[in-house]
Amino acid sequence: MIKHLSDPELKRLIKGIYLNGERDITIDSSITTIFACGVLDAKDNMVKNTMDSLVKELWVKTQVGGLARYKNDNFRRVSIDTAGNPWFISTIRLARWQIAVASSLDDLARSMELLKWATKNALPSGVLAEQLDPYSGNPVSAAPLLWSHAEFVIAAGECVSKHQEITANNPT
DSSP: HHHHHHHTTTTOOSSSTTTTTTTOOBBGGGGGGGHHHTEEEEEHHHHHHHHHHHHHHHBBSSSOOOOOEEEEOOTTTTOOTTTSSSEEHHHHHHHHHHHHHOSSHHHHHHHHHHHHHHHHSSOTTTTOOBBOOOOTBBBHHHHHHHHHHEEEHHHHHHHHHHHHHHHHHHHH
16 A cells, blocks of 8 residues: 555655556545554554645635645535635544644644534534535535534544543643
């Protein structure tokens, strides 16, 4: 996997390889599956470089914030002036990575900001959509999206476990 799905020049993982052998180097948040499913350790340098690239390339620089799905994603895209629409799954996967690599409560606080982002951008009923308008924060597609909710629940559980692990290893 490392041999074929990493790019030494980009110093990160790539999206995939087509049947004709062409490599798809599109920066894509789906690459987070590699640590989320335990294929590579979240602390692996290639994973870290990939996550840093995701944030650099896909963070939505508006009041809404959040992480877009992939570069030049046109599915219900609101504006070409942003990295794309923020997706709950992408943003929560970033939180899950931050949780996985956290070694202190300060580190863990960064992931909590992303989980707070998800709750802030939920509908009043608590429903999480698929993606949001990058300017208004309104849902622009499926709501509720079960996968968004599942990622949030997984992240919340991982955050609690990591908090317990950190406090057990660093009693005050």
